[in-house]
Amino acid sequence: MALIVQKYGGTSMGSTERIKNVAKRVxxxxxxxYQIVVVPSAMSxxxxxxxxxxxxxxxxxDPRELDVIASTGEQVSVGLLAIALQAIGKQAVSYAGWxxxxxxxxxxxxxxxxxxxxxxxxxxxxxxxxxIITGFQGVNEQGDITTLGRGGSDTSAVAVxxxxxxxxxxxxxxxxxxxxxxxxxxxxxxxxxxxxFEEMLEMASLGSKVLQIRSVEFAxxxxxxxxxxxxxxxxxxxxxxxxxxxxxxxxxEDTHMEQATITGIAFNRDEAKITVFGVPDRPGIAxxxxxxxxxxxxxxxxxxxNQSVEGKTDFTFTVPRNEYTNAxxxxxxxxxxxxISATGIIGDAKVSKVSVVGVGMRSHVGIASQMFRTLSEEGxxxxxxSTSEIKISVLIDEKYMELAVRALHKTFGLENS
Amino acid sequence: MALIVQKYGGTSMGSTERIKNVAKRVxxxxxxxYQIVVVPSAMSxxxxxxxxxxxxxxxxxDPRELDVIASTGEQVSVGLLAIALQAIGKQAVSYAGWxxxxxxxxxxxxxxxxxxxxxxxxxxxxxxxxxIITGFQGVNEQGDITTLGRGGSDTSAVAVxxxxxxxxxxxxxxxxxxxxxxxxxxxxxxxxxxxxFEEMLEMASLGSKVLQIRSVEFAxxxxxxxxxxxxxxxxxxxxxxxxxxxxxxxxxEDTHMEQATITGIAFNRDEAKITVFGVPDRPGIAxxxxxxxxxxxxxxxxxxxNQSVEGKTDFTFTVPRNEYTNAxxxxxxxxxxxxISATGIIGDAKVSKVSVVGVGMRSHVGIASQMFRTLSEEGxxxxxxSTSEIKISVLIDEKYMELAVRALHKTFGLENS
Numbered sequence: 001m002a003l004i005v006q007k008y009g010g011t012s013m014g015s016t017e018r019i020k021n022v023a024k025r026v027x028x029x030x031x032x033x034y035q036i037v038v039v040p041s042a043m044s045x046x047x048x049x050x051x052x053x054x055x056x057x058x059x060x061x062d063p064r065e066l067d068v069i070a071s072t073g074e075q076v077s078v079g080l081l082a083i084a085l086q087a088i089g090k091q092a093v094s095y096a097g098w099x100x101x102x103x104x105x106x107x108x109x110x111x112x113x114x115x116x117x118x119x120x121x122x123x124x125x126x127x128x129x130x131x132i133i134t135g136f137q138g139v140n141e142q143g144d145i146t147t148l149g150r151g152g153s154d155t156s157a158v159a160v161x162x163x164x165x166x167x168x169x170x171x172x173x174x175x176x177x178x179x180x181x182x183x184x185x186x187x188x189x190x191x192x193x194x195x196x197f198e199e200m201l202e203m204a205s206l207g208s209k210v211l212q213i214r215s216v217e218f219a220x221x222x223x224x225x226x227x228x229x230x231x232x233x234x235x236x237x238x239x240x241x242x243x244x245x246x247x248x249x250x251x252x253e254d255t256h257m258e259q260a261t262i263t264g265i266a267f268n269r270d271e272a273k274i275t276v277f278g279v280p281d282r283p284g285i286a287x288x289x290x291x292x293x294x295x296x297x298x299x300x301x302x303x304x305x306n307q308s309v310e311g312k313t314d315f316t317f318t319v320p321r322n323e324y325t326n327a328x329x330x331x332x333x334x335x336x337x338x339x340i341s342a343t344g345i346i347g348d349a350k351v352s353k354v355s356v357v358g359v360g361m362r363s364h365v366g367i368a369s370q371m372f373r374t375l376s377e378e379g380x381x382x383x384x385x386s387t388s389e390i391k392i393s394v395l396i397d398e399k400y401m402e403l404a405v406r407a408l409h410k411t412f413g414l415e416n417s
Numbered sequence: 418m419a420l421i422v423q424k425y426g427g428t429s430m431g432s433t434e435r436i437k438n439v440a441k442r443v444x445x446x447x448x449x450x451y452q453i454v455v456v457p458s459a460m461s462x463x464x465x466x467x468x469x470x471x472x473x474x475x476x477x478x479d480p481r482e483l484d485v486i487a488s489t490g491e492q493v494s495v496g497l498l499a500i501a502l503q504a505i506g507k508q509a510v511s512y513a514g515w516x517x518x519x520x521x522x523x524x525x526x527x528x529x530x531x532x533x534x535x536x537x538x539x540x541x542x543x544x545x546x547x548x549i550i551t552g553f554q555g556v557n558e559q560g561d562i563t564t565l566g567r568g569g570s571d572t573s574a575v576a577v578x579x580x581x582x583x584x585x586x587x588x589x590x591x592x593x594x595x596x597x598x599x600x601x602x603x604x605x606x607x608x609x610x611x612x613x614f615e616e617m618l619e620m621a622s623l624g625s626k627v628l629q630i631r632s633v634e635f636a637x638x639x640x641x642x643x644x645x646x647x648x649x650x651x652x653x654x655x656x657x658x659x660x661x662x663x664x665x666x667x668x669x670e671d672t673h674m675e676q677a678t679i680t681g682i683a684f685n686r687d688e689a690k691i692t693v694f695g696v697p698d699r700p701g702i703a704x705x706x707x708x709x710x711x712x713x714x715x716x717x718x719x720x721x722x723n724q725s726v727e728g729k730t731d732f733t734f735t736v737p738r739n740e741y742t743n744a745x746x747x748x749x750x751x752x753x754x755x756x757i758s759a760t761g762i763i764g765d766a767k768v769s770k771v772s773v774v775g776v777g778m779r780s781h782v783g784i785a786s787q788m789f790r791t792l793s794e795e796g797x798x799x800x801x802x803s804t805s806e807i808k809i810s811v812l813i814d815e816k817y818m819e820l821a822v823r824a825l826h827k828t829f830g831l832e833n834s
Contacts, residue, residue, distance in 0.1 A: 016473040050493055056433040057497060058504035065503070068511050069496035072489035076467055079486035080474060086482070087475035094485050098515065099560055143516055 002167045003035040003125065007135065007157030010044035011174045012231035013077050016084075023084035025172075025235035026130060030090060032239050035125040037164065039135040039157040040081055042073025063108035067137070067147045070109075071097070074134035074153070081132050093124055094132040097145070102138035102156070104146045111138060111146035113155065113218075116163040125164075133160060151212030158215045162222035169219070169226045170246075171211060176230035177247035178203060178210055180414040181265040185405050188415035192263060194250045197223075199263045202357045202391045216249065223251045261360035261367065262412040265405050266391075268353045269398060271301070272324035273384065275316040276336070278343025281308035285340055289315055292334040298323045302353070302386045302395065312343075316384060318395065324349045351383060352401040355393040356408060368392050374411045380404055419584045420452040420542065424552065424574035427461035428591045429648035430494050433501075440501035442589075442652035443547060447507060449656050452542040454581065456552040456574040457498050459490025480525035484554070484564045487526075488514070491551035491570070498549050510541055511549040514562070519555035519573065521563045528555060528563035530572065530635075533580040542581075550577055568629030575632045579639035586641055587663075588628060589648035594664035595620060595627055597831040598682040602822050605832035609680065611667045614640075616680045619774045619808045633666065640668045678777035678784065679829040682822050683808075685770045686815060688718070689741035690801065692733040693753070695760020698725035702757055706732055709751040715740045719770070719803045719812065729760075733801060735812065741766045768800060769818040772810040773825060785809050791828045797821055 006029070008022050022040070030036050050069050054061045078094035085092035101117035124131050135153025140146050148155050154171055161169035176191065178200065183189040195203065197220040201213065210228050219226040229246025276289055290300060302318045319327045328347055331337070337345055361367050371392055375382060380403065384395035396404055409415065423446070425439050439457070447453050467486050471478045495511035502509035517537055521528035541548045552570025557563050565572050571588055578586035593608065595617065600606040612620065614637040618630065627645055636643040646663025693706055707717060719735045736744045745764055748754070754762055778784050788809055792799060797820065801812035813821055826832065 016470055020474060053433055053493070053497055054500055057437060057501045061500040062503050065496040065499040065511055068499075068513070069493050072492045075489045075492075076470070076486050079482040080470055082482040082485070083471050083478040084474045086479050094482055096485070096562070145513070 001033060001035050003037070003164055004029060005037045005039065005157055005161035005164065005166045005169045007039045007153055007169070007171045008041065008231055009153070009171075009173045010041040010046075012172055013040050013042070013081070014044040016080070019077075019080050019084050020087075021235045022081060022172075022231070023088055023090075025231070026081075026085060027088055027090050028236060028239060030130055036130050037121065037125070037160055037166070038081060038130065038132045039153055039160060040074070040077040040132065041135055041153040042077055046073040046076070064144055067108045067145050070147050071134070071137040071145050074136050078132045078134050085130055085132075090130055091128055092130040092132060094134075095121075096134050097137040097156075098139035098143075100133055102133075102159070104138035104140055104148070106140045106142070106144075106146070108144075108146055110149040111140065112214075113138060113148070113159045116160060118163045121160075121164060148214075151215070154212040154215035155218055158218040158222070158224055158226055161226075162218065162224045166224070169224055171215075171226060171228045172231035173210065173228060174230070174232060175210055175228070176232075176245065177228055179264065181267070181405055181409050185267075185402050186265075186409045186415075188409065190415055192247050194248045195263055196359045197249055197251055198390055199357055199359055200249045202355070202388070203264060203266050219249055220251075225250060261364045262356055262358035262414065263360075264357050264414065265408050265412075266355045266357055267401060267405055269401055270321040271318045271351050271353050271395065271398075272321045272327075272347060272349040273302075273316055273318045273351050273395060274324075274327060274331070274345065274347040275314055276331075276340075276342045276345050277314040278312050279315050280341055281311050281313050286315065288340050289331075289336055290317065292330050292336065293317075293319070293327055296326065296330045298327050298330070302384055302393065304384050304386065318351070318353070318384070321349055350398045351395050352398040353393050353395050354401060354404045354408065355391050356412065357391045359390050361390050361392075370411060371408060374407050375404060378403055378407050418450060418452050420454070420581055421446060422454045422456065422574055422578035422581065422583045422586045424456045424570060424586070424588045425458065425648055426570070426588075426590045427458040427463075429589055430457050430459070430498070431461040433497070436494075436497050436501050437504075438652045439498060439589075439648070440505055440507075442648070443498075443502060444505055444507050445653060445656060447547055453547045454538065454542070454577055454583070455498060455547065455549045456570055456577060457491070457494040457549065458552055458570040459494050463490040463493070481561055484525045484562050487564050488551070488554040488562050491553050495549045495551050502547055502549075507547055508545055509547040509549060511551075512538075513551050514554040514573075515556035515560075517550055519550075519576070521555035521557055521565070523557045523559070523561075523563070525561075525563055527566040528557065529631075530555060530565070530576045533577060535580045538577075538581060565631075566629075568632070571629040571632035572635055575635040575639070575641055575643060578643075579635065579641045583641070586636070586643045588632075588643060588645045590627065590645060591647070591649060592627055592645070593647035593649075593662065594645055596681065598822055598826050599684070602684075602819050603682075603826045603832075605826065607832060609664050611665045612680055613776045614666055614668055615807055616774055616776055617666045619772070619805070620681060620683050636666055637668075642667060678781045679773055679775035679831065680777075681774050681831065682825050682829075683772045683774055684818060684822050686818055687738040688735045688768050688770050688812065688815075689738045689744075689764060689766040690719075690733055690735045690768050690812060691741075691744060691748070691762065691764040692731055693748075693757075693759050693762050694731040695729050696732050697758055698728050698730050702732065705757050706748075706753055707734065709747050709753065710734075710736070710744055713743065713747045715744050715747070719801055719810065721801050721803065735768070735770070735801070738766055767815045768812050769815040770810055770812050771818060771821045771825065772808050773829065774808045776807050778807050778809075787828060788825060791824050792821060795820055795824050 104111035135156040499511040518534035552573040
């Protein structure tokens with residue numbers, strides 16, 4: 001019998017009425033003959049509420065104890081969903097992470113899943129039960145409760161699906177799939193029926209916050225077909241329709257290659273850039289600049305260093321905008337400029353990143369020039385460029401971001417491809 | 418080093434401010450050189466809130482899943498208390514029931530503790546840590562979460578104290594000890610410095626809701642000295658004073674025997690009595706009447722059947738008042754009256770029980786007659802009498818209850834003994 005893992009987010013689990021709807025949807029799939037494992041998130045707002053209590057007591061609470069507290073939201077969810085399924089005549093049983101041995105490494109608040117004991121779950125499934133497993137949490141080698149970080153339930157669902165060799169992992173959320181770009185910026189944005197794993201990785205890391213990026217990595221490692229689809233439809237929508245809805249992250253690149261060259265336009269509005277200029281071109285400079293920034297736990301995204309002229313070059317990198325002031329302070333405090341005898345440091349907190357993503361890009365030349373020409377025709381200056389095999393990102397003045405996204409969406413024919 | 422187990426109730430844990438106060442009190446004991454294990458309840462109202470969600474979904478939810486949900490309140494509490502202790506410089510670590518292997522039987526919502534693995538806890542204590550363990554919950558042989566029923570945290574605390582061979586189990590609550598009777602009824606009521614285990618058992622089962630009765634049984638089985646004391650005092654009250662405050666449940670009966678004959682007057686206002694009259698006096702009658710009542714999960718307290726006259730007798734029993742209508746319906750529906758050819762069934766839902774309790778009663782005659790004379794002098798009719806080795810209970814019209822309690826409290830000199 002085919003096995004499906006379904007994950008439901010906090011909004012879908014947000015009230016007892018919504019939990020009853022989740023139960024109806026799950027029961028529909030079970031009625032159709034599928035074995036079903038469900039991984040629900042905590043009711044929306046719940047985890048924040050209890051973590052808020054911890055912060056009332058102490059500004060920097062012990063991560064181990066925070067995980068003890070934070071993991072309770074999902075435990076309430078699994079129990080409530082089991083009860084909702086039983087209320088409509090289904091056999092259902094819930095498990096916390098430690099009960100099905102979702103083993104993780106030791107790092108609290110951002111643990112990584114190492115293994116899952118699937119025998120217990122398989123036994124229940126074979127007995128006709130629907131199995132409900134807490135997302136977001138596991139247990140480490142010391143027997144301590146760990147959590148996987150925000151959005152970790154996506155990762156749990158994909159990991160469980162991989163361990164149980166599920167046919168598909170369905171991530172039910174409040175959007176109905178992955179789009180060519182954000183429909184709030186480009187009204188013609190179109191839902192993608194499929195994306196490749198690598199494209200999804202780029203889209204997820206570039207600001208399409210549909211799926212947690214680690215869940216995409218997991219899906220990729222285990223080649224687990226993963227579908228993002230809406231939990232806001234009528235729960236009794238015909239199964240044949242629902243099974244093909246949303247966006248499927250696929251691992252059959254060949255079929256996809258025949259399709260459009262460009263899959264979508266991703267963007268991130270809230271970037272900031274920092275340039276250290278007049279930097280002597282010698283080994284160790286990059287580390288001397290970025291070391292203190294990394295030590296302060298600030299995430300660095302794009303990094304550019306150009307060819308030097310007369311032994312001097314400029315070194316530029318971007319950080320999330322809310323870390324901009326922090327990053328500048330770190331550079332000033334640690335005296336980087338003097339250390340490396342740079343001429344100066346300047347920054348700009350009003351920049352945005354726009355990226356063109358597509359697996360097809362690999363075999364098609366001219367994507368970059370088409371992108372740059374489009375931006376140039378719109379009078380948009382490109383401040384930085386960075387590329388990977390399947391994406392090209394540019395940094396531009398934030399005030400042109402929407403214009404750039406719309407123009408690129410049109411240029412690459414995404415509205416009707 | 419002497420080990421103390423401290424239990425804090427839901428009111429004491431009711432807000433982050435109160436949790437900080439609990440931490441201060443615990444730290445005071447730790448500073449004085451004691452090893453400390455803390456067993457906190459869920460924040461007051463929290464367990465009711467989440468169980469309310471379950472009832473929104475289904476009127477009679479699966480007990481296994483209810484336990485999954487209900488056990489989360491204590492998990493939040495232990496994490497928050499650990500953080501509060503760390504915030505004032507103490508090493509503290511929290512455990513859920515399953516992590517220190519609080520093994521119970523399989524019955525959900527009213528599980529009984531079978532064993533505790535004390536090695537892990539002892540290791541932490543020896544390392545100078547304060548250990549915090551969830552009350553109210555355990556794990557059964559199947560690895561499912563169980564809960565011990567309302568008030569179960571008292572039982573957890575005593576069980577943990579017994580397993581770790583603690584010097585004393587301190588139950589911090591919102592009253593400052595066990596009184597000769599309810600001070601709201603008799604203003605002269607006096608706090609008892611000590612009660613024997615057996616007296617406490619009678620007081621607890623007779624409506625002095627200071628301690629859960631199973632925790633008293635546990636204390637008795639393991640001869641664990643258990644002290645009931647107030648959590649509402651200043652947390653920094655000198656330790657020498659706090660150590661002698663409240664009421665100690667003791668197991669040294671000899672010293673106590675020299676003291677007063679009567680320890681206290683217990684009462685239960687909310688009783689109801691049911692009489693089946695004209696019952697033929699033959700074997701099996703009691704079972705035929707009470708069987709259906711027990712099957713409906715209605716607790717029966719006093720049971721009286723008098724000597725028969727001409728082959729007929731009357732059979733009377735009491736139930737909690739809120740079960741009265743239910744019990745009468747059960748008797749009518751199951752046609753008990755016809756089955757056993759009784760003459761009729763009558764009930765009275767306005768009766769109360771008053772009990773005189775004291776270990777000293779064993780060796781003193783005349784307690785009963787003194788009790789009955791006092792009630793008679795006050796013009797109070799006795800409807801039923803039942804006795805045990807250390808208590809005499811009478812059922813009376815509820816309107817005389819306060820009068821009876823005050824008169825008995827005076828007769829036995831409890832205000833100044």
